[in-house]
Amino acid sequence: MQREVLKRISVSQRRTFSLRMAPMIDMIFLLLIFFLVAAKWRPEENFLPFQLPTAQAQDSGLAKPEPLIIYIDATQTGCRVQVGQLYTVQIENKEIETGLAVLMEKIEKSLREQKRFATDPIEIVCGPEVKWEHLAKIYNIFFGAGMTDITFTMVEF
Numbered sequence: 001m002q003r004e005v006l007k008r009i010s011v012s013q014r015r016t017f018s019l020r021m022a023p024m025i026d027m028i029f030l031l032l033i034f035f036l037v038a039a040k041w042r043p044e045e046n047f048l049p050f051q052l053p054t055a056q057a058q059d060s061g062l063a064k065p066e067p068l069i070i071y072i073d074a075t076q077t078g079c080r081v082q083v084g085q086l087y088t089v090q091i092e093n094k095e096i097e098t099g100l101a102v103l104m105e106k107i108e109k110s111l112r113e114q115k116r117f118a119t120d121p122i123e124i125v126c127g128p129e130v131k132w133e134h135l136a137k138i139y140n141i142f143f144g145a146g147m148t149d150i151t152f153t154m155v156e157f
Contacts, residue, residue: 064121065116065120065121067120067121067122067123067151068083068084068110068111068114068116068120068121068122068123069084069122069123069125069153070082070083070084070122070123070124070125070138071125071127072124072126072127072130072134072135072138073129073130074127074128074129074130074131075090077092077093077094078090078091078092078093078096078099078134079091079130079131079134081103081138083103083106083107083110084110084114086106086110086113087106087109087110089103089106091103091134091138096134096137100137100138100141103138103141104141104145107141107142107145108145118145118146118147118148119146119147119148119149120147120149121149121150121151122142122147122149122150122151123150123151123152123153124138124139124150124151124152124153125152125153125155126152126155
């Protein structure tokens with residue numbers, strides 16, 4: 001019995017204290033990944049030293065211009081487009097591209113005569129029987145020419 005106790009003591013004395021390195025390395029890498037993810041790499045957006053002026057109610061004297069009103073009505077063979085009170089263009093189903101080209105010329109001429117810009121507002125008043133195809137193509141012509149302030153007016157018939 002004494003022999004066994006001595007044997008245990010001698011075995012325990014032979015074991016030396018050592019650190020296990022694999023878990024420590026894992027913890028170091030986990031901490032490194034945490035700090036890399038949590039770090040802010042880009043500068044803050046409010047670092048420029050300037051102040052924006054306070055908002056003030058001013059009457060600039062420039063009002064938004066009156067919109068150019070475009071009337072579109074259906075016909076038996078296509079549609080009729082009236083540019084303001086100045087020009088009327090007939091767009092036929094068979095020759096829709098030529099009708100759209102004429103419409104674009106009339107729009108440009110109307111803008112020049114009224115000293116308008118492409119950024120001025122345009123209102124489209126569409127009749128109830130107008131085909132969607134015609135309306136979409138007319139809208140695309142306006143938008144392609146740089147007219148982006150286009151609205152549709154709702155009218156009850």
